Amino acid sequence: MxxxxxxxxxxxxxxxxxxxPLCLGIALASGAPLFSGLIAGIxxxxxxxxxxxxxxxxxxxAAGLSAIVLVAISTLGGYENLLVAVVLGGAIQLLFGVLKAGIIGYYFPSSVIKGMLTGIGIIIILKQIPHFFGYDSDPEGDWAFFQVDGKNTFTEIGQIFDSISPGATVIAFVAMFILILWDAVLSKKGKIFKLVQGPLVAVVLGIxxxxxxxxxATWGISSDHLVKVPVPDDFESFIGQFTFPNFSVITQPQIWITAFTIALVASLETLLCVEATxxxxxxxxxxxxxxxxxxxGAGNIISGMIGGLPVTQVIVRSSANIQSGGQTKMSAIIHGFLLLISVIxxxxxxxLIPLSVLAAVLFLVGYKxxxxxxxxxxxxxGWKQFIPFIITVLGIVFADLLVGISLGLAVGIVVILIKNYQNSHFLHIVREEETGLDVVKMRLAEEVTFINKGAILKELNNLHENSYLEIDVRKTRYLDQDIIEILDDFSFRAQDKNIxxxxxxxxxxxxxxxxxEQFFNQEKKDKFKVSA
Known part of the structure; x- marks a missing residue:
């Protein structure tokens, strides 16, 4: 490594x-102590x-868990009680790992994964616009589109024109110029520009x-537009920032419900981020x-034991790591130590770091x-890829991560059902030279289920009197009972229409x-795979 x-x-x-800033912002959005976000990051x-x-x-x-944490703190009776659920959630995640539940993430279409990445990128850009111009009425972690104060992302952006900070805006544009110059030009000029990264230079200039x-009075940056890390007075006050779980409530059913919810959501979000990464x-x-x-799971157990928020793999951090040239997991580990050292x-x-400079850094991450x-x-x-993709993007931007992914997955399933409906059989008509009759040849797909009932029934109903039908099932390995019943019913109509x-x-x-039914049951016995 x-x-x-x-x-x-x-x-x-x-x-x-x-x-x-994300650690602090998500803690604020979760209604938790600021230090809890830093603990989770470390x-x-x-x-x-x-x-x-x-x-x-x-x-x-992760921002995706902030709403769950916010509600749970009040319903469980305090942050100490929530930490019990975080620890139990970590233990449940360990069980998920033992049960090999990690394969779930591979059942999500790539269009949904790309939609998730794009949606998060758009959110990052939209949410950083106010900070870029020095407007900080809402906390950094206020990720929801529709907010509890009745405003939304776009109305927040619209209000910045009445509260632009010239100083914050100037240094944000300078930082953006440095980041683009470093990324597009200087990083290719020499090793020193790869060792010293543009974001570090931008942050130092911001300070x-x-x-x-x-x-x-005009060009200065107010203290409200700076990073706010808790500053302990001494070692005892530093230790006093840690919160410990109240295990006396472990028998309460609501604790276990919250723990399972955290484990399920955190695991799903992690698996999707893993595939995206x-x-x-x-x-x-x-x-x-x-x-x-x-x-x-191990991370959530430790984080909960010392007062941290629940942990997941986060695509914002991961993509920033990739875009900055990270090669191994040492970059993730070192970033944790940097958080720890800086806090201490x-x-x-x-x-002293202006939020507008960090907004410029996140702008570039979001754009990529x-x-x-x-x-x-x-x-x-094509539409089969684009529709699940754009639905996922819109769901994430206007609702939240899980809603967007769920909508994208649902649309993806509908697309599969539509294509399955269309591809149940191949049908064409040929004229036999000897008899001069038109023969309708229907070749059934490898798997034919109840979803295909409508398409096959439509073709059978369109057959004319005195016609000839060939049904080819040589490649069919699964034939649903519903289809067999349709064919049985059709046999009576076929006699009436002399088909x-x-x-x-x-x-x-x-x-x-x-x-x-008797024919296909025998076919099933012969093939061992065709199911009636």
Missing amino acids: FKNLKNDFPASVVVFFVAL VGGIVVGGLSGSSLGVSGP LYFVFTQDS DKLDPKKRTTPTNRELFAQ LVPNVLN LAKPSTFKRMWVL NVKIISERGTIENPSSY
């Missing part, structure tokens, strides 16, 4: 600056990063700008998902996740069978 340190360390610095980096088999995934507190302009990995490495569930040694320095070329590529792939039916199977050919 250490041979790639020249790439992993600069990437860890970028992830650190991305993770810091545990996600060091503990989960060390145990995980993911090369580039980075874990920490210097604040220090030298803080006395200016693997897709972004330039080396296309595959993360062992069951091991990832084990690592996440230099919290006052961190509190939601490039316009992604929309064009999905459109070119001759020939069935071609692996056993041979039979004309006008008296019982389709």
Whole structure:
């Protein structure tokens, strides 16, 4: 792991600056102590990063769980009681890993995964616009589109024009210029520009700008627009920031319900992020998902025991890691240590970083996740890819992560059902030279289920009197009982309309069978795979 340190360390610095405001913001959005978000970030980096088999995934507190935590704190009677559910949720995730539940993530279509990445990228951009211009009436972690104060993302953006901070805006544009210049030009000019990353330079310039302009009424940046890390007075006050679970409530049913909810949502979000991260990995490495569930479970147990929020793998941090050139999981682990060191040694320095500079860093992350070329590529792939993709994007932007993924998956399933309906059989009409009759040849697919009833019934009903039908089932390996019943019912109508039916199977050919059910039951016995 250490041979790639020249790439992993600069990437860890970028992830650190991305993770810091997110840890604080998600804690605020969750109604939890600020320090709890930092604990989760540290545990996600060091503990989960060390145990995980993911090369580039980075874990920490996730916005997708903030609504669950916010509600649970009040319903369970306090943050100490919630921590019990976090610990139990981690234990349940360990059980998921033992039961090899990690395969669930592979059942989500790639169009939904790409929609998830794009939707998160759009949210990052939209939510950072106010901070970019120095408007900070809402906390950084207010990720919901429709907010509890009756406003929404777009109305918040519309209000920034009345409250633009010139100083914050200037340094944000300077930071954005540096980031783009570093990424597009300087990173290709020499090793020094790869070792010293653009986000670090932007943050240092942001601190210097604040220090030298803080006395200016016009160009200064107010303290409200700076990072706010808790600053302990001494060692005892530092230890006092930790909160410990109240295990006396462990027998309450609501605790276990919340624990299972956290475990389920955190596991699903992690598995989806794992697949998305693997897709972004330039080396296309595959993360062992069951091991990832084990690592996440261990992380949640430790995080809950010392007062941290629940942990998941987070695509924002992971994508920042990939885009910054991270090579191994050392970048995730180092970012955790950077969070720990900064909280202990230099919290006052961190509190000099303007949020507008961090917004510029996140802008670039969001843009790389939601490039316009992604929309064009999905459109070119056709409606079967584009519709689940765009539904997922809209669901994530206007609702939340789980709603968007659920909608995208539901649409993906509908698309599959439509195509399955259309592809149940192949039908064509040929004219036999000897008899001069038109023969309707229907070749059934490998699997024919009740979903295909409508399509097959429509074709049977369209047959004319005195016609000839051949049904080819030689490639069919599963034939639903519903289809057999349709054919049995059709046999009576076929007699009335003088329609001759020939069935071609692996056993041979039979004309006008008296019982389709009996025929296909025998076919099933012969094939061992065809199910009636």
